[in-house]
Amino acid sequence: MKAKIVQWKYAWLGLLSLLLAGTAFAADVKVTIEPNLISLLDRAVLKVEFIDTKGESVDIPSVEGLKIEHMGSDRQYRMIQGKTTSSITHKYLITPSKVGTFSIGPIIAKYKGGEKKLTAQLKVIKPEDDEEAQQISEMMFSSVETDRTSPYVHEPFTLKLKVYVRDGIQLDGRFGLQGGIPESGLDGEPSWDIVNQNREERDRKIYTVYTLTSTIKTLTAGTFSFRPEIQLNVVVPRQQRRPFGMDDPFFGDLFGRQETRPVILDCNRLDIQVQPIPEDGRPDSFTGGVGILDFQVSAGPTRLKAGEPVTVKMRITGEGNLEKIMPPEVKSIEGLKCYDVRTVSTDNPQEVCFEQVVIPGSDDIKELPEIAFSYFNTQTADFRTIRRGPFPLNVEPSARASAQVMAPVDTALVRETRVLGHDIAYLKPAPEQWTQNDGPANRTEEAIRMVYLLPALITALAGWISLRRQRLANNEALARRQKAPGIARKHLQDAEKAIRKNDPAAFYEALWNALCAYFAHRFNLSAGAISGATVAERIPEEKEVIEQLFSAIEQRRYGIRDNTESPADMTENLRRLTTLLKTCERMKR
Numbered sequence: 001m002k003a004k005i006v007q008w009k010y011a012w013l014g015l016l017s018l019l020l021a022g023t024a025f026a027a028d029v030k031v032t033i034e035p036n037l038i039s040l041l042d043r044a045v046l047k048v049e050f051i052d053t054k055g056e057s058v059d060i061p062s063v064e065g066l067k068i069e070h071m072g073s074d075r076q077y078r079m080i081q082g083k084t085t086s087s088i089t090h091k092y093l094i095t096p097s098k099v100g101t102f103s104i105g106p107i108i109a110k111y112k113g114g115e116k117k118l119t120a121q122l123k124v125i126k127p128e129d130d131e132e133a134q135q136i137s138e139m140m141f142s143s144v145e146t147d148r149t150s151p152y153v154h155e156p157f158t159l160k161l162k163v164y165v166r167d168g169i170q171l172d173g174r175f176g177l178q179g180g181i182p183e184s185g186l187d188g189e190p191s192w193d194i195v196n197q198n199r200e201e202r203d204r205k206i207y208t209v210y211t212l213t214s215t216i217k218t219l220t221a222g223t224f225s226f227r228p229e230i231q232l233n234v235v236v237p238r239q240q241r242r243p244f245g246m247d248d249p250f251f252g253d254l255f256g257r258q259e260t261r262p263v264i265l266d267c268n269r270l271d272i273q274v275q276p277i278p279e280d281g282r283p284d285s286f287t288g289g290v291g292i293l294d295f296q297v298s299a300g301p302t303r304l305k306a307g308e309p310v311t312v313k314m315r316i317t318g319e320g321n322l323e324k325i326m327p328p329e330v331k332s333i334e335g336l337k338c339y340d341v342r343t344v345s346t347d348n349p350q351e352v353c354f355e356q357v358v359i360p361g362s363d364d365i366k367e368l369p370e371i372a373f374s375y376f377n378t379q380t381a382d383f384r385t386i387r388r389g390p391f392p393l394n395v396e397p398s399a400r401a402s403a404q405v406m407a408p409v410d411t412a413l414v415r416e417t418r419v420l421g422h423d424i425a426y427l428k429p430a431p432e433q434w435t436q437n438d439g440p441a442n443r444t445e446e447a448i449r450m451v452y453l454l455p456a457l458i459t460a461l462a463g464w465i466s467l468r469r470q471r472l473a474n475n476e477a478l479a480r481r482q483k484a485p486g487i488a489r490k491h492l493q494d495a496e497k498a499i500r501k502n503d504p505a506a507f508y509e510a511l512w513n514a515l516c517a518y519f520a521h522r523f524n525l526s527a528g529a530i531s532g533a534t535v536a537e538r539i540p541e542e543k544e545v546i547e548q549l550f551s552a553i554e555q556r557r558y559g560i561r562d563n564t565e566s567p568a569d570m571t572e573n574l575r576r577l578t579t580l581l582k583t584c585e586r587m588k589r
Contacts, residue, residue: 013149027053030107031118033094038164040099040126045071045090048118053111057090060329063102064178066122067095072527097178097231097262139166142230142267142449152275153221154187154290154321155378159214161192163265167206169198169234172260175210176231180267188219190369221276227269233260251256259573271375281383286330287309289375291320295328305442306398307526308361312391314341315374327354328373335361336368337531341556343396357558373434387458398526477524482519488514488581504565509558511577515553518581539587545580549573 028051038044043121060068073090098100105119127538141164150159165171181190196211218224266533277290296315304310312330316322327341337359344353370389377384491514498507516530523538532550536543552573556565 007470027111027113029053029055029111029116029118031105031107031109031120033104033122036121036401037123037125040096040098040124043096044094044122046094046104046120047089048107048109049087050109050111051087052125053087053113055088055090055109055111056109058109060092061105063104065096065098065100065124065264066104067097068104069095076154079236088090094122095262098229099124100262101124102247102513106393113262115116120408139169140164140234140263140265141231142228142265144226144228144267144270145583146270146272148272151277152290152376152378153219153277154217154288154324154332154530155359156215156217156291156319156321157165159190159216159226159228160216160269161212161267163209163210163212163230163232164200164202164207165232167208172233172235174233175212178229178264180229184225185218185220185222185224189215192218194207218274221274224272224274225269226272227267229267231262232265234263234267235260253468259499261572268481269435274467283372283374283383283385283543285328285372285385286374286376286383287319287326289316289325290375291318291322291375291378292517293318293322293375295373295386295388297391299368299389299391303394303396303559304360306360307529309357309359310368310393312356312358312368312371314354314371314373315351316353317348318352320375320378322350322352322393325352325375327356329356329372330358330371331369333369335365336362338554342558351567360393360395363397365393367392398529405503480521481526485581485585487521488518492574492578495570499567499570504556504568504570507570507574511573512553512557512580515549515577520583522584539584541587542580542583544574 014309030049031049032049033048034045036044046060048055057070060070062068069091069092071091073088075086075088077084094104100123102122102124103119104122106117107119109116109118114156124464142161143164144159145157145159145199146157148155158196163175171391173528175192175194177192192212193215194210196209198209198211199324200207267509294317297312299310299312301310303306314328316325325345329341330336332338339357339359341354341356346353368389368391370387372385372387374385375385376382493509494510495507495514498504498510503512519535520526520530522532525534535548535550539546
């Protein structure tokens, strides 16, 4: 009996092993498209099938001209030659928008135990017997034109794109630009705006016409080809079309009587020959302006003292490459300090504004030099130069136009001290040995002597103060030299406040005031006479630091300002200036 039980046990184990062997199947993934040949207004289904393994939906690479959407998945079990297999199939709906042969992939499918890279092919045609597809080009099309066929480099020109839609065709109102624009050589990405919508008659048919425009500028000369591909979303009736995906029940109730379909319209090709700016006849004052432009300049204040700033405002207006124009500038002459030109923001797209600060160093400056602006006129195809100025100035001498050398202090104020010796009559002879008496009587005598000496000390102190005041009154250079540290300290405190407020403009204004005030008082000069060269000449040991500080501060005050200036940067510049002033204070000159 036990033997039979053992035999039945081994028989069941063998049968179980056979069943397990029958169900074993190698995991795999495959991709198919059904059908792989369709008409323009048909659709296809891409299937990613995971066989005997688990698999999630995959990312299908985008393909120009095809819209691919994940539509879900299903699971199937099959018995093949006694073996049980299972599969998970993810389905993707493919909607073409133009004809052609398309390669989809690589599709990377990951599953337990491996990974595969797969591709699939789809061909989209517009057959002659497909009347609906053949009529697309007659029902909807587009055309592109321009206002200038031979513009110059940097000269703006307008592309006008017209989209024609046959009366009765329903759209969802969205437009898309798929391509047909040069990938390089353009100044920025074109931006299209719908500027008009009207109705036109063509060949006895009524069309709704949408007009889109874009302003184009090129960075180089050469031939640029434009053939924009406009995609429209058309509402198409589907009840008379053949069923999608053959008899696949996946499409059973998914679509109704109509659907939205993307369609890319046919368009003509527009070639534009862009000309270079001529080299012959190009003036030195040409700064890159191209178009039809005007130039205006103002300067002020025109009545000022030496060392005070004058702001020159320049304005260029018109049609052209305004944002690419390099600013004209006041040419530096002897006695006139010129800072970098900076751009001033404006809300008017038809203008660009600049400012330049100049400082006359003395009353010898009677005017600001003429400013010339040259540009290339695209209408007349030649260079034009606009001159503004010169600009008269009324510069008055500064309150302290130059250093003053004062006379030495009157010798009558210096009292001569003589040592008296033989005229002293001693009341008693000196003792052979002196002894110190720290008793109360002695301390009282010392206090009495101090009381007697106090008026003399006060008189001496008052005399010294009076003598010092008189000396400073007669020597302005010395008086200003002693005031220099205190005046600079006040401006440095203002700079510290500006750092806490994160205000770079106020910070560098305070730093300049400290630098200018200190050295103007130290050398008894006017504020307008202070410059990096002037100070470095008198303190050559610190020439490099002085020139760097002056340059950094001046450019941030009057030149191109750095909007990314951080509190750490400002703190470092404050430290550098403070160190310089302390070093200069230790110098005996």
